[in-house]
Amino acid sequence: MQSLKKRTDLLVEEIEDEVVIYDPRTHRVHHLNPMASIIWELFDVSVSPQEIVKEIVDALKTDSSTVEKDVQETLKHLQERGLLE
Amino acid sequence: MSLSTARFEVLSFPFELTTDDKKFFDEFMELNSALTLPGNGKLPQVQYSVIKNTKYFCIRENGKFRNRWAHRWPLYLSVMMCVRDSLYLHLKEYLFLHSGALAKNKKAVLLPGPSGSGKSTLTLGLLNYGYQYLTDEVVVIDLAGLRVKPFQRPIYIYGWQSVVSAEVEKYFKFYRFKERYGNTMQPWQYAVPQREAVLPKDTNFEVGWIVFPTYNETHKNSYLKPMSRAEALFNLMQNGWNMQHFNDCGFKVCSELVKKAECYELVMGDLKEACELVEGLTGNSPVSVKSEVLEGIWKRKVLL
Structure with missing residues (x-):
C-alpha cells in the first residue's frame, strides 16, 4: 500500500469538505464522503497509511482502531476503483 | 405513394423529415412547433423518414432502420428521440x-x-x-x-x-x-x-x-x-x-x-x-x- 500513489490524470474537485473524482479513463465519477475525503487529501507519496491514521486520530481525538479500519477500507476501495497506481 | 418532406432546425441543427403519412406529418409539425424552427436553407445533416407498410410505421435515419411502431402516438416521441441522439452526436457546444x-x-x-x-x-x-x-x-x-x-x-x-x-x-x-x-x-x-x-x-x-x-x-x-x-x-x-x-x-x-x-x-x-x-x-x-x-x-x- 505504501508504494501506491494517486493517479495524476484524475480530475479532482474538493467541494465543501467532500471530494469528487472524475476518471477520464473509465468516465466514471467517484464521490468520497467527508472521512474518505480527508484520507484522500492526506494520502500522498510521503505519507504512509500509519501516518494518515496518526494525523486523523490527533486531529479528531478519536479511537485509533476505528480510524485504522476506515483508512484501510478507504485505501482498498480507492485501489479497487483504480484511483491509485 | 405521396411523400411529404420538410426541413427543420433544432438548436441550429438542420434535419429533414420525409413521410408518406400526411396525418403523422401534420401532427408532428403541430406537436413540435415550440421546439423546431423551419429549415433556413442549410443542408440537412440527417434525413429521417417515416414510411408506413402494411402493419408498421418504420423510422429510418439516413436510410438505416431505427425503429417501428404500429400506431402514430409513440412515433412522435420516437422520431424526436432519434433527432435528440443526433444533437448529442453533432453539437459540441x-x-x-x-x-x-x-x-x-x-x-x-x-x-x-x-x-x-x-x-x-x-x-x-x-x-x-x-x-x-x-x-x-x-x-x-x-x-x-x-x-x-x-x-x-x-x-x-x-x-x-x-x-x-x-x-x-x-x-x-x-x-x-x-x-x-x-x-x-x-x-x-x-x-x-x-x-x-x-x-x-x-x-x-x-x-x-x-x-x-x-x-x-x-x-x-x-x-x-x-x-x-x-x-x-x-x-x-x-x-x-x-x-x-x-x-x-x-x-x-x-x-x-x-x-x-x-x-x-x-x-x-x-x-x-x-x-x-x-x-x-x-x-x-x-x-x-x-x-x-x-x-x-x-x-x-x-x-x-
Whole structure:
C-alpha cells in the first residue's frame, strides 16, 4: 500500500469538505464522503497509511482502531476503483 | 405513394423529415412547433423518414432502420428521440442533461433525474406557480456561458388527469391517447406549449437551483433535503446525455453549475406539496393554486 500513489490524470474537485473524482479513463465519477475525503487529501507519496491514521486520530481525538479500519477500507476501495497506481 | 418532406432546425441543427403519412406529418409539425424552427436553407445533416407498410410505421435515419411502431402516438416521441441522439452526436457546444427545467425571475430550476423520477409531472405541476417551461427531459447548457437554453419539446406524461389550472391550459394544448404496454392499454398525454408559452430561441437562463426529484409512491407527503454540492456533482454527472463526448470538460461544467446553484433532493409523494416546496426555494411570495388541480395526481401505479 505504501508504494501506491494517486493517479495524476484524475480530475479532482474538493467541494465543501467532500471530494469528487472524475476518471477520464473509465468516465466514471467517484464521490468520497467527508472521512474518505480527508484520507484522500492526506494520502500522498510521503505519507504512509500509519501516518494518515496518526494525523486523523490527533486531529479528531478519536479511537485509533476505528480510524485504522476506515483508512484501510478507504485505501482498498480507492485501489479497487483504480484511483491509485 | 405521396411523400411529404420538410426541413427543420433544432438548436441550429438542420434535419429533414420525409413521410408518406400526411396525418403523422401534420401532427408532428403541430406537436413540435415550440421546439423546431423551419429549415433556413442549410443542408440537412440527417434525413429521417417515416414510411408506413402494411402493419408498421418504420423510422429510418439516413436510410438505416431505427425503429417501428404500429400506431402514430409513440412515433412522435420516437422520431424526436432519434433527432435528440443526433444533437448529442453533432453539437459540441452544448452539454445535454437528463433533466426537466423551468425558469422564474430569469433563473432556472433544474430537475435532473432518470425516467420515472417524476420530473415531467413535476415540471407540468410547477407551471401552475408561474414558472416558464424550458424542458421536461433535455436540459441544454450552453458551454460558452454555462446558461440554460430552452428545449421546449412536448411534455410527455402518464395519465389523462389535468395537472394544470385553467389559466395554464390556455398556454398548452393537450393530446391524450392510449398506448399499449404489455397486455394493457395505458393513458398518456402530450402537453404542447402554445405560442404564448414559446420562448425566443436566443433566451437563456442562469442556473439558480438544482433539485433532484424522486417519486416515491409509498410516501404520502413530499419533503426537501439539502444536498451537498459534491453529491449534487456526482448525481448530475450520472444524468449527462452526451457527457462521453466531453471528457474533463463535462466534469468541469457540472462542477461550476453545482457551485453556483443551491442543491436539494426532493422526495415526492404529494405533487402539490412538492410544487410548493420548489416554489418556496425561489423566495418569492407563493402563488395561489386551486388545490383540486393537483390533488389525486400520482395516486396510481405506473405499469412500465
